Amino acid sequence: SSVTEEYRPNYHFTPESGWMNDPNGLVYLDDEYHLFYQFYPDSTVWGPMHWGHAVSRDLVNWESLPTALYPDSLGYIFSGSAVFDAENSSGLGTKENPPLVAIFTHHNAEEAETSSDTFQNQSIAFSLDKGRTWEKYSQNPVLKNPGIRDFRDPKVSQITNPDGSKSWIMTLAVLDHINFYSSPDLKNWSLLSEFGKTIGAHGGVWECPDLLPFKTPAGEQKWVLLVSINPGGPQNGSATQYFIGDFKNGEFTPDDTMIRWIDYGPDNYAGVTWSNLPTEQNRTLFIGWMSNWLYANVVPTKAWRSAMTVPRALSLFDVDGTLLLKSAPAIELEKLRSEEFEINQTEAGLPSEAVELTAEVKSDSFSMTLSNELGESVIISKENGLVSIDRRNAGKSDFQRDFAAMHSAPMSWEAKEIRIFLDASSIELFINDGELVMTSILFPTSPWKNVAVSESLNSLKIYNLKK
Numbered sequence: 141s142s143v144t145e146e147y148r149p150n151y152h153f154t155p156e157s158g159w160m161n162d163p164n165g166l167v168y169l170d171d172e173y174h175l176f177y178q179f180y181p182d183s184t185v186w187g188p189m190h191w192g193h194a195v196s197r198d199l200v201n202w203e204s205l206p207t208a209l210y211p212d213s214l215g216y217i218f219s220g221s222a223v224f225d226a227e228n229s230s231g232l233g234t235k236e237n238p239p240l241v242a243i244f245t246h247h248n249a250e251e252a253e254t255s256s257d258t259f260q261n262q263s264i265a266f267s268l269d270k271g272r273t274w275e276k277y278s279q280n281p282v283l284k285n286p287g288i289r290d291f292r293d294p295k296v297s298q299i300t301n302p303d304g305s306k307s308w309i310m311t312l313a314v315l316d317h318i319n320f321y322s323s324p325d326l327k328n329w330s331l332l333s334e335f336g337k338t339i340g341a342h343g344g345v346w347e348c349p350d351l352l353p354f355k356t357p358a359g360e361q362k363w364v365l366l367v368s369i370n371p372g373g374p375q376n377g378s379a380t381q382y383f384i385g386d387f388k389n390g391e392f393t394p395d396d397t398m399i400r401w402i403d404y405g406p407d408n409y410a411g412v413t414w415s416n417l418p419t420e421q422n423r424t425l426f427i428g429w430m431s432n433w434l435y436a437n438v439v440p441t442k443a444w445r446s447a448m449t450v451p452r453a454l455s456l457f458d459v460d461g462t463l464l465l466k467s468a469p470a471i472e473l474e475k476l477r478s479e480e481f482e483i484n485q486t487e488a489g490l491p492s493e494a495v496e497l498t499a500e501v502k503s504d505s506f507s508m509t510l511s512n513e514l515g516e517s518v519i520i521s522k523e524n525g526l527v528s529i530d531r532r533n534a535g536k537s538d539f540q541r542d543f544a545a546m547h548s549a550p551m552s553w554e555a556k557e558i559r560i561f562l563d564a565s566s567i568e569l570f571i572n573d574g575e576l577v578m579t580s581i582l583f584p585t586s587p588w589k590n591v592a593v594s595e596s597l598n599s600l601k602i603y604n605l606k607k
């Protein structure tokens with residue numbers, strides 16, 4: 141519609157109405173990127189979870205589709221993943237028409253109110269029409285709870301064994317650790333190993349894991365394990381940590397005990413990656429929920445709550461012998477650049493609320509202030525090895541006492557260039573193509589109109605973004 145809704149993003153995914161949290165079931169099939177998500181259509185606060193559904197051909201234009209999975213007698217539909225079962229190993233489709241299979245947690249909310257500990261179980265559903273309609277498997281659940289209250293968020297991927305055969309691997313969050321399971325058919329699962337009880341950040345419950353193969357810059361094979369944690373992030377509240385190591389004989393072994401975060405801002409949670417991407421894309425594609433459990437239920441949007449981050453391509457890079465994960469904006473986002481402004485001063489007006497800013501950094505430090513006519517501002521900077529986004533005076537914040545804060549992250553290596561994506565209620569900062577990332581949501585009373593930068597930022601460019 142032509143009516144602009146306050147805080148509705150222009151190019152980030154949001155549900156038309158209702159509540160959204162985690163991305164779920166990210167799978168690519170026949171030129172479509174599927175995005176399912178934790179969804180409560182009847183309210184703008186968290187409630188009985190469904191899987192909402194959208195598809196895109198370019199990761200920028202999303203078409204909303206009917207709700208894919210509804211709560212049933214086994215419970216709400218919590219987070220999970222989806223795979224293309226190309227060889228019909230599950231028998232849920234045919235060789236000619238293999239199924240998409242969704243693997244998710246059934247959360248029995250009534251049972252959760254009792255003294256029972258077994259109310260979260262893993263179930264599956266399948267689609268034979270490119271994700272348009274789904275049928276739940278008649279013998280759910282496929283993986284029963286062994287007596288642990290937090291037992292959820294299955295992420296399934298397929299691995300090739302040393303002998304050339306293939307196995308499905310389920311990575312599951314279990315309270316304070318990860319369980320790995322394997323299956324030949326997505327229906328029968330056996331426990332392989334456990335990881336993480338005594339390593340990593342443990343300030344909260346472990347959720348939404350993902351296990352990913354990568355090549356290092358030196359060409360070595362490594363595995364990265366993403367684990368979201370709530371609370372206990374590097375800022376207040378929820379965030380996503382990751383481990384780098386090996387996955388061999390069904391076991392994950394970390395290289396070291398270092399704690400690493402995929403994004404140092406407050407607002408990137410429960411992110412996971414797409415399965416079944418065409419091999420020629422040669423990338424690992426990630427999207428996160430752009431909020432934080434600290435205040436997700438009370439942010440000042442009206443018809444809907446929460447957006448996803450921009451899609452990001454993950455890869456490993458090396459800083460002085462330490463491997464880290466970088467998150468670069470997906471290449472498709474460049475399609476949004478409609479007008480380009482080269483700025484030769486230290487101040488400029490912004491053409492709209494949806495812009496991308498790029499600049500080169502001299503001398504490893506910079507600051508950039510976005511402001512509006514009401515005197516509200518957000519300050520992005522690197523000084524003395526610390527990258528910050530300061531949203532203390534960035535508009536509405538009275539909905540939650542911790543929201544108005546300055547968030548900082550150490551960056552011991554040099555910042556050479558920055559890319560910033562602004563939308564109606566967010567900022568995403570990518571330094572050196574995503575070697576350090578901070579994502580922050582913002583609710584300015586009036587859109588950002590002006591940008592002012594330090595002398596240390598060269599070749600400032602502003603792109604007006606349009607779909």
Ligand code: FRU
Pocket residue numbers: 161162178189218219245292293347348410
């Ligand atoms: C993470 C999470 C998951 C759970 C889902 C429920 O944000 O708590 O662990 O499956 O949200 O909506």
